[in-house]
Amino acid sequence: MSNENGHAKEEKNLLRIERLCVAFPGKDGKKKEVVKGVSFSLREGEILGIAGESGSGKSMTALAIMGLLPENATRDCEGIFFDGQTLCGGKENNKKFRGNRTEKQREEKVRQELSGSKMTMIFQEPLTSLNPVLTIKKQMEEPLLLHTKLSSEERERAVVSALTKAELKNAKRLLNQYPHQLSGGMRQRVMIAMAMINKPRLLICDEPTTALDAVTEREIVSLIHKLAKEQNTAVIFISHDLSVLRNLCDRVMIMKDGKTVEEGTAEQVFERPEQDYTKNLMQATVKGAKEATEQPVSETEVLSATKVSVVFRRSNGWFRVPELKQAVSEVSLSVKQGEIFGIVGESGCGKSTLLKALAGLLVHYEGTIWKKDSKIGVQMVFQDPYTSLNPAKKVGWILEEPLRLNTGLSKEEREQRVREILKETELPEEVAERHVSELSGGQRQRVAIAAALITKPELVLLDEPVSALDVTVQAQILELLLRLQREHNLTYIFVSHDMAVVRKICDRVMVMKDGRVVECGETEDLFVKPQEEYTKKLLG
Amino acid sequence: MRYFLKKTVALVITLLVAAFLTFLAFEVIPSDAAMAKLGMDATEEEIEALREAMGLNRSLPVRYGDFLLGALRGDFGESTQYGLPVTELLADRFGVTIGLALLSFVLIVGISVPLGIFAARTKSKAGEGIIAFLTQTMMAVPPFFLGMLITLLFGIVLRWFTPGAYVPAGENFFGFLGFMIFPAMAVAIPKIGMSVRFLQSSLKEQMQADYVRTAKSKGCGRRRVLWSHVLRNALVPVVTFLTMVMAEILAGSIVIEQVFNLSGIGRLLAVSISGRDYPVVRAIVLYTTAVVVLLNYGADLICRYLDPRIKEI
Numbered sequence: 001m002s003n004e005n006g007h008a009k010e011e012k013n014l015l016r017i018e019r020l021c022v023a024f025p026g027k028d029g030k031k032k033e034v035v036k037g038v039s040f041s042l043r044e045g046e047i048l049g050i051a052g053e054s055g056s057g058k059s060m061t062a063l064a065i066m067g068l069l070p071e072n073a074t075r076d077c078e079g080i081f082f083d084g085q086t087l088c089g090g091k092e093n094n095k096k097f098r099g100n101r102t103e104k105q106r107e108e109k110v111r112q113e114l115s116g117s118k119m120t121m122i123f124q125e126p127l128t129s130l131n132p133v134l135t136i137k138k139q140m141e142e143p144l145l146l147h148t149k150l151s152s153e154e155r156e157r158a159v160v161s162a163l164t165k166a167e168l169k170n171a172k173r174l175l176n177q178y179p180h181q182l183s184g185g186m187r188q189r190v191m192i193a194m195a196m197i198n199k200p201r202l203l204i205c206d207e208p209t210t211a212l213d214a215v216t217e218r219e220i221v222s223l224i225h226k227l228a229k230e231q232n233t234a235v236i237f238i239s240h241d242l243s244v245l246r247n248l249c250d251r252v253m254i255m256k257d258g259k260t261v262e263e264g265t266a267e268q269v270f271e272r273p274e275q276d277y278t279k280n281l282m283q284a285t286v287k288g289a290k291e292a293t294e295q296p297v298s299e300t301e302v303l304s305a306t307k308v309s310v311v312f313r314r315s316n317g318w319f320r321v322p323e324l325k326q327a328v329s330e331v332s333l334s335v336k337q338g339e340i341f342g343i344v345g346e347s348g349c350g351k352s353t354l355l356k357a358l359a360g361l362l363v364h365y366e367g368t369i370w371k372k373d374s375k376i377g378v379q380m381v382f383q384d385p386y387t388s389l390n391p392a393k394k395v396g397w398i399l400e401e402p403l404r405l406n407t408g409l410s411k412e413e414r415e416q417r418v419r420e421i422l423k424e425t426e427l428p429e430e431v432a433e434r435h436v437s438e439l440s441g442g443q444r445q446r447v448a449i450a451a452a453l454i455t456k457p458e459l460v461l462l463d464e465p466v467s468a469l470d471v472t473v474q475a476q477i478l479e480l481l482l483r484l485q486r487e488h489n490l491t492y493i494f495v496s497h498d499m500a501v502v503r504k505i506c507d508r509v510m511v512m513k514d515g516r517v518v519e520c521g522e523t524e525d526l527f528v529k530p531q532e533e534y535t536k537k538l539l540g
Numbered sequence: 541m542r543y544f545l546k547k548t549v550a551l552v553i554t555l556l557v558a559a560f561l562t563f564l565a566f567e568v569i570p571s572d573a574a575m576a577k578l579g580m581d582a583t584e585e586e587i588e589a590l591r592e593a594m595g596l597n598r599s600l601p602v603r604y605g606d607f608l609l610g611a612l613r614g615d616f617g618e619s620t621q622y623g624l625p626v627t628e629l630l631a632d633r634f635g636v637t638i639g640l641a642l643l644s645f646v647l648i649v650g651i652s653v654p655l656g657i658f659a660a661r662t663k664s665k666a667g668e669g670i671i672a673f674l675t676q677t678m679m680a681v682p683p684f685f686l687g688m689l690i691t692l693l694f695g696i697v698l699r700w701f702t703p704g705a706y707v708p709a710g711e712n713f714f715g716f717l718g719f720m721i722f723p724a725m726a727v728a729i730p731k732i733g734m735s736v737r738f739l740q741s742s743l744k745e746q747m748q749a750d751y752v753r754t755a756k757s758k759g760c761g762r763r764r765v766l767w768s769h770v771l772r773n774a775l776v777p778v779v780t781f782l783t784m785v786m787a788e789i790l791a792g793s794i795v796i797e798q799v800f801n802l803s804g805i806g807r808l809l810a811v812s813i814s815g816r817d818y819p820v821v822r823a824i825v826l827y828t829t830a831v832v833v834l835l836n837y838g839a840d841l842i843c844r845y846l847d848p849r850i851k852e853i
């Protein structure tokens with residue numbers, strides 16, 4: 001649909017990309033191509049979704065359009081044309097000017113002219129994407145300062161109106177605040193307001209909701225949709241989450257290993273996918289209910305908590321009464337042997353704090369936490385396998401560490417145990433000799449799980465164990481967790497903000513909001529007929 | 541504003557504690573001011589009489605109060621070695637040390653900021669190599685040797701200044717500058733090496749930050765990205781570093797003062813310690829502590845201005 005009749009439609013095309021390649025210098029001096037000849041075009045006001053696993057080159061494609069590639073990357077293309085201007089290459093002058101300084105300068109000049117006015121971009125992590133030391137007003141008015149001749153009062157009015165359009169209350173008060181004083185959702189709204197302030201023709205969104213929780217994610221997506229339709233802005237929306245794209249996009253493009261796998265209208269791609277990869281990707285998206293397990297959950301309690309409260313004190317100086325923040329208030333729960341117990345809620349609802357209290361990593365709680373046996377093995381798996389494993393040590397050492405501390409095993413026995421656990425978590429044995437940095441995200445999370453299971457615990461506490469992973473990897477890790485649970489009759493407490501994941505894996509679910517329990521029950525009951533308003537909102 | 545008040549209260553408390561510890565330290569030293577003044581031949585009665593006259597027999601808190609009031613009025617007693625009021629003795633040396641410190645500070649900031657920015661921005665291997673070599677050399681040369689080299693080159697070969705002929709600022713300001721610039725160079729050069737490296741790595745780190753990408757996506761050019769986004773973020777660690785450097789220089793550099801024959805705080809301290817001139821030593825210790833505390837206070841305020849995320853106490 002793109003290439004054959006692409007030229008006929010050229011007038012209508014806002015953006016046209018021809019055979020874009022992006023490469024990085026590789027280890028052995030050879031170039032490593034991450035985008036391999038991607039072509040597509042975009043009409044005015046159209047919303048295009050680009051999906052793919054991490055490493056598929058989708059972000060690099062977006063950055064190449066904006067001219068924001070990292071400095072060591074090289075961009076090569078037959079042309080990127082935007083709104084009648086040549087951003088890069090162009091068949092005839094590509095050869096003439098390749099490596100030519102003046103051509104580079106021209107590209108840079110065009111880029112500076114267009115970015116922030118006609119094409120803008122928002123990014124994944126809104127906290128780091130905003131300058132921490134400048135006020136919201138200063139950052140918001142910069143596109144106006146660079147691209148318009150508005151006076152200072154006019155700029156301030158424009159900023160306030162843009163913030164209001166992004167559905168931020170009290171826009172005036174925000175002006176003199178700094179990014180760290182806002183919540184994640186608010187920061188992303190500020191980013192959107194800033195991107196839309198000059199009424200751009202094209203907005204590129206690079207995983208804008210990945211760092212946000214489910215409720216905020218939906219709000220942000222519908223905000224982008226609303227603003228784009230209002231101002232007839234074309235959008236390129238990049239995401240690894242197909243369910244987000246399904247409702248938002250007119251057209252969808254699936255990428256894998258730097259190439260386009262499939263492209264078509266949203267309906268085509270989602271209802272009648274042609275390529276196997278697309279089908280896989282869609283199947284990998286976690287959905288549906290948990291499959292019935294053979295062994296019924298026993299009635300023995302493994303852990304129970306009665307009226308557990310956690311209060312954080314925030315000291316405000318020497319002579320002031322410390323501010324108290326009730327992170328968890330009077331939560332009671334009981335978990336039975338062989339059960340997977342889910343805790344869900346938005347970020348900041350106290351679910352991770354509760355989990356830490358249950359794990360014994362937090363001592364200043366009120367209420368009682370009872371465990372079947374004081375010597376019961378409790379282990380924890382954390383969200384981010386990139387930062388929660390020691391980068392200076394080899395995987396074997398990391399896995400052996402709990403054994404060195406808790407048991408009297410000899411070195412040979414420990415190594416034997418490491419080999420066993422690697423096999424169980426489906427990792428090759430050589431992994432023991434590698435550093436964590438050499439592993440992929442999925443492999444790292446397997447290592448984290450292996451490290452938790454190596455001491456043969458009965459109860460494993462999982463804090464968002466798949467949130468940082470790609471959909472396909474996510475499915476694999478969940479499968480692994482379920483298999484291990486069945487084989488060893490483990491008990492899991494599974495914390496997540498992802499409702500689909502929770503539905504797939506948990507027997508019972510507890511919904512939390514502002515530190516309190518909203519609702520608790522059998523997973524399917526809760527998903528099919530939620531009792532509380534808040535649960536319905538979470539389920540969307 | 542609240543941050544400012546809190547920091548100011550904390551500053552006053554710190555200064556009082558520092559003064560007390562300084563006072564206490566000299567109480568603990570096994571030495572008697574009266575005996576030191578009269579010498580070994582004095583009789584018991586003579587010493588006792590002098591002790592009484594000097595107020596050494598009063599209780600500790602009373603004497604601390606006295607010391608504190610004196611210090612606030614600028615009265616630190618009399619030097620046992622010179623027989624002059626300590627304040628008078630110090631006043632001359634302050635001029636030298638503060639002049640040297642200010643001039644070196646101007647040199648450090650004036651040279652290392654542009655050089656650090658260049659070092660961070662340059663993409664050529666040659667540029668990076670030159671900066672690395674230059675800063676390494678600057679840091680490696682010992683200050684006394686640097687002082688001697690400067691004296692030899694500018695004083696004896698080029699005759700741009702007369703070695704050892706210090707001109708007080710009050711007499712001839714340009715003469716003072718013309719002389720002081722050379723010791724200031726000797727003080728500044730190693731510090732420039734360090735702060736260029738510091739600024740370079742800080743800037744480079746910030747240039748990788750996500751907000752830089754956002755700034756570019758708004759249409760900022762390289763220059764605007766640097767000046768209105770990166771620099772302010774990169775300055776916080778550099779300000780802290782420069783504060784430490786400034787404190788070190790203000791505390792007096794014995795070596796540089798010796799090489800250039802300057803009578804500054806450093807040399808006075810050395811002489812007073814060997815001469816057991818405790819009132820002078822005590823005053824200098826108190827001065828040094830106060831300088832460090834005040835500089836940190838200033839640095840805290842500057843950093844807080846630069847980076848609003850810095851927590852309140």
